[in-house]
Amino acid sequence: MPSFLGPFTDDEIISELEVKNVRYIDAQIDFSTPSGTYNLGEILPVGTRVLFIFIQILSTFDGSPAITVGDTINSTKYIENETSDLTELGIYSQLILDQIELISQGRIYWNPGGSTAGSLKVVAVIAEP
Secondary structure, X not given: OOOOOOOOOHHHOHHHOOOXXXXXXXXXXXXXXXXXXXXXXXXXXXXXXXXXXXXXXXXXXXXXXXXXXXXXXXXOOOEXXXXXXXXXXXXXXXXXXXXXXXXXXXXXXXXXXXXOOOEEEEEEEEEOO
């Protein structure tokens, strides 16, 4: 069976793609964290790409906690409450591939829901321009 071996364009060469300066930002939350909105890293400049969001359950929660991950405009832009089970240990990941068009701030929207135990970490993998 024949295979295509080229020619390739510059867009197909990984070293030429816009995904450079990859780093992660994180925040940790536990059952004693009051209900509210928490910043995920610093303000993201225009052109930043949000690649992945991970929620790592470090210890399970009781009660009925709720978490979403979004930005300053949309609280469920990246992760909705239904995509993770905070009563089970594990890592929940979401492929995002969003490019920031306006100056934005990653945000965690948290409600402990009467929990008396549990902790988690939210990690975003980003590529800055």
